[in-house]
Amino acid sequence: DQQVKQNSPSLSVQEGRISILNCDYTNSMFDYFLWYKKYPAEGPTFLISISSIKDKNEDGRFTVFLNKSAKHLSLHIVPSQPGDSAVYFCAASEETSGSRLTFGEGTQLTVNP
Amino acid sequence: DTAVSQTPKYLVTQMGNDKSIKCEQNLGHDTMYWYKQDSKKFLKIMFSYNNKELIINETVPNRFSPKSPDKAHLNLHINSLELGDSAVYFCASSQGEDSYNSPLHFGNGTRLTVT
Numbered sequence: 001d002q003q004v005k006q007n008s009p010s011l012s013v014q015e016g017r018i019s020i021l022n023c024d025y026t027n028s029m030f031d032y033f034l035w036y037k038k039y040p041a042e043g044p045t046f047l048i049s050i051s052s053i054k055d056k057n058e059d060g061r062f063t064v065f066l067n068k069s070a071k072h073l074s075l076h077i078v079p080s081q082p083g084d085s086a087v088y089f090c091a092a093s094e095e096t097s098g099s100r101l102t103f104g105e106g107t108q109l110t111v112n113p
Numbered sequence: 114d115t116a117v118s119q120t121p122k123y124l125v126t127q128m129g130n131d132k133s134i135k136c137e138q139n140l141g142h143d144t145m146y147w148y149k150q151d152s153k154k155f156l157k158i159m160f161s162y163n164n165k166e167l168i169i170n171e172t173v174p175n176r177f178s179p180k181s182p183d184k185a186h187l188n189l190h191i192n193s194l195e196l197g198d199s200a201v202y203f204c205a206s207s208q209g210e211d212s213y214n215s216p217l218h219f220g221n222g223t224r225l226t227v228t
Contacts, residue, residue, distance in 0.1 A: 104155075
């Protein structure tokens with residue numbers, strides 16, 4: 001019973017275009033959502049987060065959108081750069097569960113020069 | 114300087130053996146974790162310690178035992194290894210227990226292969 005799903009295992013975009021990574025969840029108790037980025041042979045690194053009281057959070061080229069009614073969030077990267085090529089993990093947590101994060105299975109993003 | 118370091122990077126061993134993975138963080142964080150990434154690529158929490166005290170213990174077999182000698186170290190001992198234990202194990206740390214305000218800092222992982 002996977003509560004966080006990333007249905008696209010991979011995504012390929014051209015440099016300079018927009019990358020959109022999607023994530024769906026089933027647990028309506030989730031309060032916080034985070035995106036982590038992972039390069040090969042390295043651990044995931046925190047990218048951006050959003051609270052359930054917001055519908056958008058922006059940090060430079062990265063924007064996360066949250067649609068609570070659809071239980072869906074997305075990460076937009078614009079413009080995409082070759083260095084953005086990595087696996088992106090969506091994660092969620094409940095406020096009452098503190099540090100317990102539930103991760104999706106990741107989406108491999110490839111940005112072609 | 115590596116913030117969260119875990120050793121070894123690769124571990125190949127036979128079924129039935131006992132092995133340990135070590136983790137150290139130099140970030141001064143209070144909370145440390147062990148996550149397992151299985152063959153389906155999901156990252157799942159196994160354990161969490163806050164100031165050497167166990168705060169999260171997911172449904173992990175008793176063969177897995179974390180040990181935190183101090184708040185900068187969280188080691189993972191695995192007894193009687195089984196084929197299904199093959200996975201990548203990630204250590205992580207955070208300043209607090211709030212995953213939103215205290216994002217996790219991960220180590221580079223230990224790939225365990227049980228033959």
